Structures are given as structure tokens and as C-alpha cells.
Amino acid sequence: MSASLICELCPKSCRIPEGEAGDCRVRVNVGGKLRATTYGRPSAVHVDPIEKKPLFHFLPGTGTFSIATAGCNLHCKFCQNWELSQRDGTEMEVRYQADPPKVVAGALQTGCRSIAYTYSDPVVFYEYTFDTARLAREKGLKNVLVTAGYITPGPLRRLCKVVDASNTDLKYFDDGAYRRYSDATLKPVLDALVIQKEEGVWLEVTNLVVPTLNDDMEMIRKMCRWMVKHLGPDTPLHFSRFFPMYKLQNLPPTPVETLLRAREEGLAAGLRYVYVGNLHGGAEENTRCPSCGKDAVRRVGFQVLEMGVRDGRCRSCGGKIAGRWGA
Amino acid sequence: MRPDHPTCTRRGLLRGLAAAAAGLLATGLRRWTGTVPRERELKEADFYGPDELAG
Numbered sequence: 001m002s003a004s005l006i007c008e009l010c011p012k013s014c015r016i017p018e019g020e021a022g023d024c025r026v027r028v029n030v031g032g033k034l035r036a037t038t039y040g041r042p043s044a045v046h047v048d049p050i051e052k053k054p055l056f057h058f059l060p061g062t063g064t065f066s067i068a069t070a071g072c073n074l075h076c077k078f079c080q081n082w083e084l085s086q087r088d089g090t091e092m093e094v095r096y097q098a099d100p101p102k103v104v105a106g107a108l109q110t111g112c113r114s115i116a117y118t119y120s121d122p123v124v125f126y127e128y129t130f131d132t133a134r135l136a137r138e139k140g141l142k143n144v145l146v147t148a149g150y151i152t153p154g155p156l157r158r159l160c161k162v163v164d165a166s167n168t169d170l171k172y173f174d175d176g177a178y179r180r181y182s183d184a185t186l187k188p189v190l191d192a193l194v195i196q197k198e199e200g201v202w203l204e205v206t207n208l209v210v211p212t213l214n215d216d217m218e219m220i221r222k223m224c225r226w227m228v229k230h231l232g233p234d235t236p237l238h239f240s241r242f243f244p245m246y247k248l249q250n251l252p253p254t255p256v257e258t259l260l261r262a263r264e265e266g267l268a269a270g271l272r273y274v275y276v277g278n279l280h281g282g283a284e285e286n287t288r289c290p291s292c293g294k295d296a297v298r299r300v301g302f303q304v305l306e307m308g309v310r311d312g313r314c315r316s317c318g319g320k321i322a323g324r325w326g327a
Numbered sequence: 328m329r330p331d332h333p334t335c336t337r338r339g340l341l342r343g344l345a346a347a348a349a350g351l352l353a354t355g356l357r358r359w360t361g362t363v364p365r366e367r368e369l370k371e372a373d374f375y376g377p378d379e380l381a382g
Contacts, residue, residue: 044380045369053382068380080381098369106369119380146382167382 005029010073010123010150011188023183024124025088026071038069039128040099043092044084044119047110051302053146054238054277056287057323058165058202059114060297061304064144065107067098068119069128074148075183076171077247078210085120086246100132104139114164118146126155133162145201149192150184156192160199165324167204167238168193172214173223181213190226197231202324204236206277209254209262211242220262224269233270234322239263241278260284272322291319 007014007022014022016029026038050064070092072085079085089095098106107115115136122129122145133143142164149168151159170193172178175186196203205227209215227235239262242254259276263284266274276284280301287297287309296314298306308315312325 042369046380084380094367096367096369102369118382 003032005032005034007034008152009126009155011152011185012073012150021088022073024071024073026069026124036125036127038071038089038095038125040097041069041089041095042067042098042103043070043089043095044068045096045098045106047112048116048118049302050114050116050144051299051304053116053118053144053167053204054206054240054275054302055144055165055167055202055204056238056275056297056299057204057236057273057321057325058144059142059324059326060307060309062113063111064114064116065103065110065112066116066118067103067132068117069125070095070120071124072121072148073124073150073184074121077181078208078213078242078251079246080208080243081119082246100128100135103132104135104141107136107141108139112141114142114144116144116146118144121147121150123147123151126151126159130159130162133159137162147192148182148184149189149196151188151192153191153195156195157199160196160201163196163201165202165204166196167206168196169206169208170223170227171208173219173226174214177214190230194230197235203231204238205231206238206240207262208240208242209259210248211251211254211258213248213251215254215258215262217261217265220265221269224266224271228270233272235271236273236275236322237266237271238275238277239266241276243278287321289314289317289319289321292317296321 004015004017007016007027012023016022018029021028026036028035028037046066047063048066050059050062068084070084070087070089117129136143143162145163145166147168171182178184178186239259241259244251263274263276272290276282285299286295289296294316296308309321309325314321
């Protein structure tokens, strides 16, 4: 007799009949057991600068071995990696065979300091991420999540035990927008942010600013105030520029002025480190020392030009700059 | 099959079936010869792919 399963990994709680997949396309009911069809089968493997995730306060200037499988539990209409995230594994032209030891070996061979579970969302390749991260820890590597944070608390807390840093998307500070444009809800994401902070994961937040969807300054102000209150003023926030993609090709790229205004809102709310991304060459990519106001880290794009932080302190004034700079 | 329908003929049906069979055969041959690899061994050269993915 075939039975349905309920996947408890993400808040969608998909009821999955035998032989079928959940909303993420890759978690399948096989003979009454839940299986991730993409385990050990990444479809993207790259060595990236850690700044690309983006993580600006975590091992700057180092390479991170970045892997992703197909599938995602969100369906953002503006997804920048939709060709990977909105497919199942069998639809991908390339699926590598790379079990956790092979991924860890690849990271070590290429001189990376960390492994990033990224591009689509590590939530849907949870077991692969967990097993690889545990092994990576044993070999002295750090682990990085790049995620939308749409995961239930239990599995997230378990995963946090082997994760060092995370860049989590806070896509909109509005539940309706989450439902309309990403097929998700706001509260589980906020909970995931708080949980990661509680579990000691170094956390940075990205907000992709999409014209007309989430560029309302009142919404941005509320989001920044929530961050200060619940995550602390030392949590870096990256406002990222949108480019027309996937189902939202009718919208223009985010005006630079909008991004700069959003950054001002973040700073006014009390956040100490607010960046503007996908906009190469601006001073808004630099880390300013909150004590003396000088640029402690200067960057262009994903490249670190000048590193003025030593042992977590500004070289100019000795003030503390939050982060995991060289652990 | 509707004989009264001008585009629905026995000949058309046979043509369709033949085309489908040829397609399946071609896909099978490509997989068999390795032109369309379903799974690839991860090699170091793969680590430096195109830089087009975000995040």
C-alpha cells in the first residue's frame, strides 16, 4: 500500500505521495521514505571569492569552494539562478558525481578556506550539505550557507552546529510580498535569522531591491529597525541591485539612487555595516570603521584592495570591527 | 482517430509514430555514445566554470 509522506524540512510541509516530489522538485517519496534525489550530484561547482556570497566580514580575500544542486523550495519570480533552482536534477544537462569526501578534497586541493552551499538553496540539499559540512569541519575547513532561510527550526539548529557563516536573504519585510513573488511566508525567515544568530553562526543579510516590489523606503526602514533589534547593529546588510531576470524581465534594473537611499535608511536605523552590491566600484562596498569613520577594508567588486583590519580591530584607531576575520 | 477530420489520417498517425521512434532512437544513441552525459565524474578542470551564477 502506498502512503503519502509529509516533509518537515521546510515550512511548506509538503504532503508527498509515493513516487512524487515535493514543491522543491528534488525531495521524493521513494517507497515510503523521503529521499533527496540530488544527494552527491551537484550541478554547479565553482571556486568563488567569499565576497561573492556576499560575505564581507568572514575570511576576506579567501576562496570558497561553492556547490549547488538543482531545486529550490522558493519560486521567486526574479530568481537570478532560475535555470538551476527551478529544475529537478534530471532536467540538468550536467550532474557531477561528487560525494562529500570528493567535495572536501576539491576544496583542499584548490586552496579554499571554506565550502559554500549556495546558488540554489542548501535547504533542499540538506543531507548533502550536512554530511559535507561535518566532514569539512574535521579537515579544518569552514562552512558557509547562502540561503533564503525557509526552513523549520529543528533542522536549522542541527545544521548550525556544523556551519560557520551564513548569508541569508531577507527578500521583503512583508508577508504578502513573500507570498506573491516567492511562494513563501515572512515569519519562518525571520525565525531562521534569529536562530542562526542564537547558534553562533556569523550572519550577514542580503536584500535584493527590486523596483516596485520591495523598494518602498518605509518597508526598508522597518526591516532595518527589526534587524537592529533582533540581530544586533553589527549584522552586515547588503542591498543588492536587481537586474531583469526570469519572470520579471519587464522591470528595469534597480536605480542606483534607490540603493543609496536604502543604505542611508539602514545606517540611520543604527546598522553599522550597510553595503550596496551588484554595483561595482562604489565606496559603498568598503567597510567603514564605526569608531573612526575611516575605510578599514577597501573593495572593488569581489576583490579586496586594502585590508585594514587586524585581529578584528581597525588598524587606524584600534576600534573593534565585527566579523570572523581570520579564524 | 476521426476519419471526418482532414488532418487526422492513418498516414499522419504512422508518420507521427515514426518520428517519435526516430527521436527516441537518436536520444538513446547520443546517451550510449556519451554525447549527452547524464552524470560526469568531477574533475579539477570543472572547478573553474563560467562565472555567471549569482551568490
